[in-house]
Amino acid sequence: MKLAGYLLRRLASGALTVLAVATLCFVTLHALPGDPTDVLLDETAGPEAREALRHALHLDAPIASRYEIFLREAVFSGMGRSWAHPDRSAVAAVLEVWPHTAALAASAMLVAWVIAVPMALLAATRPGTRTDAAVGVASLLGMALPSLWVGPMLVLAFCVALPWLPFPGPDASGPASMVLPSLTLGAGMAGILTRMGRGALREVLREPYVQTARAKGLSEPVVLVKHALRSAMVPLLTVGGSQLSALLGGAVVTERIFDRVGLGSLFLDSLLRRDIPVVMACVVGVAVTVVLVQIAVDLAYAVVDPRIRVSA
């Protein structure tokens, strides 16, 4: 019951955040100079056609009533029709590509955790050794190497020099085509998580309860995984959650490198075509994703660390 109340409160405040982001975005898009009909119509269109289109898109209405229309459409008709493809709603356009981007971000996050946790354990249990130093350099490189460079180099290595994986392109599909994009997007996050994880584990390993666990005669793997790693997870989850927005931004670049369909390419195309409803739907889609994942991360704290209780 307590949990339900907590979830309701979080969802309500999340909805407010999404509304704030949407409003800010609406104001920015509508305050910027430039007539969308310049891009939507070709040059041969006469002034009457232009005026008719402006009227149909409510561009001739004052901003307050446009905002009212926007809110009404957001609730009742999938955020309005796409201006470039009027046969579908803006939300439908976003939902069509959203799973691709979500899958990419999720698998990148998986890659980051699968790399970071063993590396952090390896370095934290061998402080001051060569292994520790090597992990340190690798994590720093992971953070500094730009994904827009890692991507093409991975393609050269694993699609050209060693042709193990399919060459990227819109036709590439299946799990094999996800390997390199996930690695490209996850490398930076893996570097950050490794650094944080090493630091957190070093601190936890000095705690008295770890000594107690050892003194009880528990095997070292049990001490490390059940006692040390579990409390080191709390700061890691925080960093992991805060990296989500960077991950979604990075997904835009990664999709472009690997020529993949997704939210990033839809957003860029819609921006360049001045397809404002779809741009707004993309922004709202990202905001909703971030809000939901944040709530999930906060719930995960309570699972990982029983000392933390869900409350206001």
Added chain:
Amino acid sequence: MGLPLVGAFALLAVVGPWLAPYAPTAIDLAHDLEGPSRAHWLGTGDNGVDVLSVLLAGARLAGEVSVAAVLISVTVGVVLGGGAAFVGGRVDGWVARVTDAAQSFPSLIVNMAVLALATRPGVGHLIAALSITGWVGYARVARAEVLRLREREFVTAARALGASGSRVFFRHVLPNATGPLMVQATFGLGATVLAEASLSFLGLGPGASASWGALLDQGTAHLLQTPRLAVCAGVAITATVLGLNLTGDWLRDRLDPREG
């Protein structure tokens, strides 16, 4: 390790364009995508443009854009975040809420929106787009620092001596917050270089000037024929960002012992 990389980058950004053997936009269709030669040390790219000259011009652009965007972001961040924390009360609550919301939204997407809607994006647009999102991080650091310093004895002493609010803020509180802000700004320079490269890579950079991101985009298109272009641009970006990150680490160890 970090400082020499940053020094080399700064030097090339300042004097590079004078050293460049060609204009970064000089077209030479007879020597399209050629390998390294005596005339073109790093070879040529699309339309026979000299890669070395493009790299040097790109360093200038990256330097200009990142320094300008970070300066604007630090100023706005300190005034908003630090000022709000100093004033306290409802203003502080609102600023904290706005920075939290802004930080949870992908900054690259905001940058893209601003640039894509500019009819002909130039260097100024790029700096503006990066500053619109850049201030958030500094506002958070400045706020945390001011909240930490606000109740310290020397601040109370200054107030008791009758110093005005702005004098206390600028002469007593702010100078003690410069360490963490400088650390943040160093990492921020690296992040801005990366963001500029990403935006140029996506085709949203200033069309008229040569940039590392645009060269990388060219390199990705010609990856199979000449990986050289992608390698050159990537090494330039990576070395600069790595140098700035290492310098940030070094500064943090020196200036900010709490986080070490």
